[in-house]
Amino acid sequence: MGGFAPGQDRDPDGLAASARAALVREIELSGAWAGDPVWRAAFEAVPRHLFVPYYYVGAVGGYERRWNGHPDPAARERWLRGAYADTPLATRLRDGELLSSSSQPSLMAMMLVALGVADGDRVLEIGAGTGYNAALLCHRLGDDGLVTTVDLDPEITESARRHLAAAGFHPAVVTGDGARGVPERAPFDRVIATCALSAVPPAWVAQCRPGGRVLTPLATGLVTLAVRDPRHAEGRFLETPAYFVPLRGGEPAAGLPAPGLSGVPRWVRDDDLFRFLLALSRGGLDPREAYALWEREGAPRRERYGVTVRDGRGWAWLDDPEGPYVWPLPV
Template sequence: MGTRALDKDLEDLAASARAALVREIGISGAFDADPVWREAFAAVPRHLFVPYYYVGALGGYERCWGEDPDPRARERWVRGAYDDAPLATRLRDGELVSSSSQPSLMAQMLAELRVMDDSRVLEIGAGTGYNAALMAYRLGDDRVTTVDLYPEITESARQHLAAAGYHPAVVTGDGARGVPERAPFDRIIATCTLTSIPRAWLAQCVPGARILAPLATGLITLTVRDAERAEGHFLHTPAYFVPLRGEGRPQPDPAGSPGGVPRVARDHELLRFLFTLTRGSLDPQEAYALWDREHAPQRERYGVTVGDGAAWAWLDDPEGPYVWPLPG
């Protein structure tokens, strides 16, 4: 759609749909940890960041876009832009490589980031630029940096941000390496699934910084002690994101259908989380035995420690009996 203005009817529709989305997010409780984010979601127009997106259709995807010649299709595009749902925004060979996350999940992640007014934030995974705009609205352009591996993603994010009136630093590069030229950071938030925590991030954080990232279908929150060590627990929330891509980054593959595990438990969401967290360390039967013995532990009982040249996940205690190495 570029930067062409909407006609008044669509602008009015976008405004009312945005207000309804903010109410829906509020009802979900996603703003509870930091209600100031409500103002950002009310102010930043999501439709400017998704000039087109893809919806599932028979045999693949169908594109919804703001310059469709059919006025009813343009109206569907606007309404869809303000659904509390993830939107597929970029495909490559039929594979999803970029998306706009579910707004209520974005709100919860931003609230759990626990920013201060003077926080400097690094976002790993620029996506459409919408999340960076929300942060720039609250913190100011100069305190927000977003990075993505693909130049076409960073260029479109930069254009979307400019159209909405925001100009944070948008960097093309491997997010696993951080953005050292913009460091130090008080907060790092990732919008792509990790298999471990990149050590480069710790070195680019101030002591006491907070890292929030998707890991093993959950959200890990880490407090950085120094350039070598960080530790924290998972939030209770499930989270599924596009994997972090870059040099040397192993790609998480979905947990398969494990043999030897009772069928009634096999697809339990929390057991699948444990399968993913312990892949390569425990076989599914061992993971199931632990899960059953510990009475289907919730995500909050799990945590991650980075230190001593290694990273490991754990249940209840980082030095307890249930500890599993994460990829280097």
């Protein structure tokens, strides 16, 4: 894809189609939707660039804004190509703080496969973001009221609504605290969060039908909970790491603790799996206890951990919810 004459745009529709096809091939190679290839059609069809009319990329001294209305055609092409990169895109900043982003497409594909959506399912998405994930769900399930997406910030929900309409999708877009769910549209068969919390809100379990599923980021991982009844859900983490913008309005997500690591070897302090254990067991283990467990259990991978939510309380565990390694999650 070579250059073009100054002041002239290459065919934007053709460029978008080519870039989208390249993204689909990249996700295919990652194996993200191997368990449910039907999602390939959604990523082929939904134009991501309509959901990111502008975004920010890291630059010396801060961020560079890329947008679809830049007067320079070369800059517009950089924006369009970047919209189809398999990478998260920062979409909202305030005083240098990241408020919202469009997640990495291959991670989105993996999460949608893990959600286990079936025809006719009613899905609640926590964290509307740009609206792109809701569009993928609408493409899979149809545009007849099965998809609900919620966000606390009215500016985010309004822009998501506009992006979705431009792409031809019309899910229910609700402004509200995602930690409380959307009770007026419950029950749901699936709940998926695209923002991080420090615990699983009981409202999500209560608003999900028995036999349903909740998928949410937690402590730099992704946990999938099978809903037993409105007061009880349980499940394990997926193997992949995941880092998301914290949910605004709910409890802040557990961060990655840095202080108090004396007694822990330096090479262990930076180990992703050790830091996952620290974040998950925060308040239940001090770093030296966590290191002793981590070493004793052979540096356990994420999929050995799980979470139980029951009667308004939640706890994390290693290997067995009734075993010796159990830590309370914030209420």
